[in-house]
Amino acid sequence: MLCLGIESTAHTFGIGIISDKGKILANEKESFRSKHSGLKPQEAADFHLSNACKVLKRALAKAKLSIKDVDVLAFARGPGLGPCLKVGATAARTLSLLHNKPLVAVNHCVAHIEIGKLLTKAKDPVVVYVSGGNTQIIALEKNRYRIFGETLDIGIGNMLDSFGRTLGLGFPAGPILDKMYFKGKKYIELPYTVKGTDLAFAGLQTAAEKLIGKVKKEDLVYSLLQNAFAMLTEVTERALAYTERNEVLLVGGVASSRALRSTLSKMCKARNAKLFVPKQEFCVDNGAMIAWLGMLEFLHGKSTPVEKSAVKQKLRLDDTEIKW
Numbered sequence: 001m002l003c004l005g006i007e008s009t010a011h012t013f014g015i016g017i018i019s020d021k022g023k024i025l026a027n028e029k030e031s032f033r034s035k036h037s038g039l040k041p042q043e044a045a046d047f048h049l050s051n052a053c054k055v056l057k058r059a060l061a062k063a064k065l066s067i068k069d070v071d072v073l074a075f076a077r078g079p080g081l082g083p084c085l086k087v088g089a090t091a092a093r094t095l096s097l098l099h100n101k102p103l104v105a106v107n108h109c110v111a112h113i114e115i116g117k118l119l120t121k122a123k124d125p126v127v128v129y130v131s132g133g134n135t136q137i138i139a140l141e142k143n144r145y146r147i148f149g150e151t152l153d154i155g156i157g158n159m160l161d162s163f164g165r166t167l168g169l170g171f172p173a174g175p176i177l178d179k180m181y182f183k184g185k186k187y188i189e190l191p192y193t194v195k196g197t198d199l200a201f202a203g204l205q206t207a208a209e210k211l212i213g214k215v216k217k218e219d220l221v222y223s224l225l226q227n228a229f230a231m232l233t234e235v236t237e238r239a240l241a242y243t244e245r246n247e248v249l250l251v252g253g254v255a256s257s258r259a260l261r262s263t264l265s266k267m268c269k270a271r272n273a274k275l276f277v278p279k280q281e282f283c284v285d286n287g288a289m290i291a292w293l294g295m296l297e298f299l300h301g302k303s304t305p306v307e308k309s310a311v312k313q314k315l316r317l318d319d320t321e322i323k324w
Contacts (some may be wrong), residue, residue, distance in 0.1 A: 001063070003072040003298065004095075005291025009080025010087030010132055011039050011109045011172070013048040015059040016288030017070065022118050025063035027281065027288040028055050035170040038161060039132075045083035052091050059287065067099055074294020077105035078315030079133065085311035093306050100157055104294040105304040108285075109134060109317040110145060112124040114296060115289035120276035124247060128232065128264065129317075131252035131285075132157035135232070136240045136317065137197055143322050148239045149197025156228055157254050159201040163224060166209050167217065174254060177221050181259045184222020188215055191229050197235045197242075204228060204235045229263045237267050246273045255283040296324050 002025070009012040030051040047050045057298040060066060075092035078085060078295035089103060089105075096103040113127050127145070135151040154162075164173020190207050193200040208224045236248060248268055254260060255277055268275040282289065300323040 001071045001295070002069060003074055003295040004059070004067075004070045005074040005106075005287045005289070005294050006088040006092050007076050007108070007285050007287045007290045008048050008084050009076050009078070010084055011044055011287060012285040013051050013055055013087070013309045014285060014287035014290075015055050016286060016291040017059055017063045017065065018288055018291040018295060020299060022292065025065070026059040027286055028059040028062060029286060032054055033171060038165050038171050041081040041083045044081065045087050048084055048087040052087065056091075062295045067095060070101060072104060072242060073101045074104040074106050074290050074292055076108040076111065076290050076295070077309070078108060078312035080108060080311075080313060082311065083314050085313065089311050093309060096306060099290065102298065102303045103172045103309060104297050105307060105309050106290055106293040106297060107217050107315055107317065107320040108120075108290070109136075110320050111289040111293040112251040113138070113249070114144065114293050115286075116249050116276065116278045116283050118292060119278045119282055120249065122247050122249045122276040124245060125249035126236060126243060126245050126247065127249045127251060128236050128255075129252045130156050130232065130250070130254035130260070132161065135199070135201075135253060137235050138317065139239065139243050139274065141320060144318050145299045145320070145322065147318060148242065149199070149235045152195070152198050152200045153202040154205075156201055156232070157252070159205045159228070160254070163205050163208060167212060172320060174257065178257045178259055180218050180221040181225045183201060183218040185218075186216070186219040186222075187226060188219055188223040190223050190227050192231060194231050194234055197238050199231045199235055201228060225259050229257075229260045232260070233263050233267045234266065237271065240271060240273060246271075248273055248275050250275065251283060255281050300324055
């Protein structure tokens with residue numbers, strides 16, 4: 001059995017094709033970028049619309065399939081940016097109706113976790129989910145992914161991109177900041193906000209932005225990332241201790257950060273825990289993760305009627321029942 005998944009929650013339009021055995025046959029995408037501004041939802045949605053057919057054709061060609069060979073269609077219902085979500089949902093509905101294929105609307109956040117578990121073989125981890133709009137510490141409890149801690153204001157990815165934009169970098173700024181981190185040599189004191197297993201980034205960003213032009217930018221980036229990632233590591237360690245688990249799974253776009261991986265790795269080594277991180281291609285938003293969650297949902301009895309397939313911008317991670 002084959003599932004085709006469509007991802008369009010934010011800056012990436014992706015299409016993946018996967019088998020019920022977890023074999024990824026295609027994972028194609030196009031990502032919106034900007035040299036001078038951040039992510040504007042309607043601009044990203046227009047980008048998705050103009051690239052959708054191209055990405056679909058590329059994915060089918062990569063898998064050496066036609067749309068008739070696909071058994072199930074899945075799309076990301078949410079959370080995400082409304083205009084962007086609607087492009088993926090419309091594409092999935094259209095293909096479903098044209099080719100008489102069952103449709104499955106899935107949770108973007110759960111998809112990140114499930115593709116991470118599939119590819120790394122992590123069994124029962126504490127999940128660190130870090131992306132543009134999300135920063136959450138998660139573990140599976142009684143058929144739901146429970147959120148043990150999360151950001152109280154903005155996602156860490158948004159914080160990094162906003163700071164990078166103020167620094168004069170384009171979108172996305174995260175990868176550039178990560179390289180600058182390793183060039184910094186002096187720590188500059190900045191706010192560090194942890195409340196139990198929750199954290200906050202807005203004050204850290206504001207304080208760092210006030211120092212732009214007053215200190216060496218590499219040192220400022222180093223200090224910003226050092227605080228942000230240390231905060232994440234502290235709450236992750238707290239969740240590990242509370243749940244008595246010995247695995248950490250790092251997922252989401254910011255999981256691509258070498259600096260974050262290094263910080264978490266040191267903590268895990270000290271606690272005799274194992275850190276799992278998918279390949280970079282599957283840390284960032286991608287269609288294969290939507291296809292895999294769609295496959296899991298369909299195999300466990302779920303499908304979505306077209307008339308009930310509306311997107312949900314603020315869909316929560318713990319809204320989805322985990323039946324597998």
